[in-house]
Amino acid sequence: MLDVARLADVSLQTVSRVSRGRTNVEASTRDRVLAAMREIGYRPNRAARALKSGRFRNIAVIASVMSSYGSIQWVSAIALEAARAGYSVTLVALESTEPQAVARSFDALAEHAVDGVALLLEHHMLEEAGVSLPPGLPAVVLDSGVASPYPVIDNDQAMGARLATQHLLDLGHRTVRHLAGPEDSRAAEIRETAWRETLEAAGAPVPPTDRGDWSPESGYSAGLRLAADPDVTAVLAANDQMALGILRAMREAGRDVPGDISVMGFDDVPESANYQPPLTTVHQSFDRIGAACVSALVAEIERGERTSPSLVPVELVIRSSTGPPRA
């Protein structure tokens, strides 16, 4: 920086002003400084800048389940949007959801140079691990319906489950079975509750819930049970992967989809249009989530504004795995 200043024959402060794009520098001076920077190959040192300003222009994303389609979409959407806002993104991947592993990652986080955190994890994990974020650190939680001290942003999953269930009822099914996600998942709970309430509101009987762990395997074994029950005409799986397992089970059991049984998923993973048959599902807007998340974080970091929780609408995607029940 000193070299640049000397070469352009200005003070260090003027170089600093140019490098930060401040306006109160005469055009000719600015050009001289910029030329000097290029000649020397000057790059501002982020560490020094951060030390002085107290800001790192960096946000952390803590993701518990990088294997799931949703969290990946979230992470990339946040990374893209953060780049637009001039922030970088530090990815803190959890080895597992064991309380100790969560606690360890949070300890590491405290030493990270971040101005804010996006939490991509089930909120109860935080409590189980007995950890908390460093006080005063802005954060948002990407998870719906939790009582969190931080702003919460999520897809409107309840709306998704409602739309899905209603779609099946509208097709003429007497009721809809639900293959829920694991009990400790908040998302699973919300989807299940919305499913139940939609049935109740329509006066349809509420059958017992089946439960899987998001994996195709768990969908497969639940699917075998469902296939064996002649009363079942429609199934809503809590995610696409489990729906895939159900499709496989139905085929093996000789039950036609959607002729004998309608199957719906949830998430709209890119593959779902190519399942057998192409899956009717619920599409979530991850890029909008990412944008909402980053703007909430930046608002709090830069202007101290707290955002109120927000739910991003979802959309029904009707393909070929659902149809009217056989008369």
Place this chain on the structure above:
Amino acid sequence: MLDVARLADVSLQTVSRVSRGRTNVEASTRDRVLAAMREIGYRPNRAARALKSGRFRNIAVIASVMSSYGSIQWVSAIALEAARAGYSVTLVALESTEPQAVARSFDALAEHAVDGVALLLEHHMLEEAGVSLPPGLPAVVLDSGVASPYPVIDNDQAMGARLATQHLLDLGHRTVRHLAGPEDSRAAEIRETAWRETLEAAGAPVPPTDRGDWSPESGYSAGLRLAADPDVTAVLAANDQMALGILRAMREAGRDVPGDISVMGFDDVPESANYQPPLTTVHQSFDRIGAACVSALVAEIERGERTSPSLVPVELVIRSSTGPPRA
């Protein structure tokens, strides 16, 4: 830090030593300092530490295609392994693979506080964008077979394609069709070359290559063409998603898999065990890649050692989509 020093009645330097885990501190002093840190809630300031040491303990991962299964696995494997080595990971997501977008991301990178970079992109993109990394910045490329100035790490994809092709030949197929990935993909090229060479080595005829873009849709349309050709008895798709599309096409064309036609994938995505039928494919070890990548980077950052390129072995996963040709 000053408060901690006062509370523990030691010098700043001793606090610094304790906080970095240096050994030359007496046990009793260390305990006093640690207690004081806890009481005050002291957290070392990364920016100051980085400013002083010239190291950020942070590596960047530049990923071009966060949507593909492989890159996601790579990113999380690297993040996990980096955490173990005491590094954090900054994710630089590319908006697109347009040269301008790539160039923009690289400009941003230059201002990032990173000690090293892992490049998760096709090498030719760098050249097209006309960008280069800041000189002297350690980097590794996760991409095989490129002539790169940086160490290259990858799964042994040639081995995978060889194993897959040989598996089909061993089952008794006269030859094997190949649905390759896009032409601009190095991975696609390697897989295709290995497939061709395996056929040639076995004295099998080399049929024309079909080409897709990694998507299930492209697999589907290629699958329809393949299904119409009665000579085809075995197909190797360059990834699982395209294989999924082929499976769908075969089913719609009334061709049994593996009875009429054997289909193989490549990647072993978690869903592939639940495709219809469960897919025979090639499994890649992403965690080993992540570990190799981080250790290569750390070796260069901390000790200036250049690692030689390394290929991580892959494994054949035989499920139910392949079998002997109908006699």
Place this chain on the structure above:
DNA sequence: AACGTGTGTGTTAGCGCAAACATGGCACAC
């Protein structure tokens, strides 16, 4: 003429930490 007001630029100080060097105490050999 005296006084604000604004604009472009320079000077000073210090952000929090760790390297380099300094110190002082103790164990041991001679």
Place this chain on the structure above:
DNA sequence: GTGTGCCATGTTTGCGCTAACACACACGTT
């Protein structure tokens, strides 16, 4: 007793940058 070396700990300094202030000068206003 004196020297030697080693260890735990303290003091000083500066990493690269920017906020705060200082200043000089060109204006317009009273």
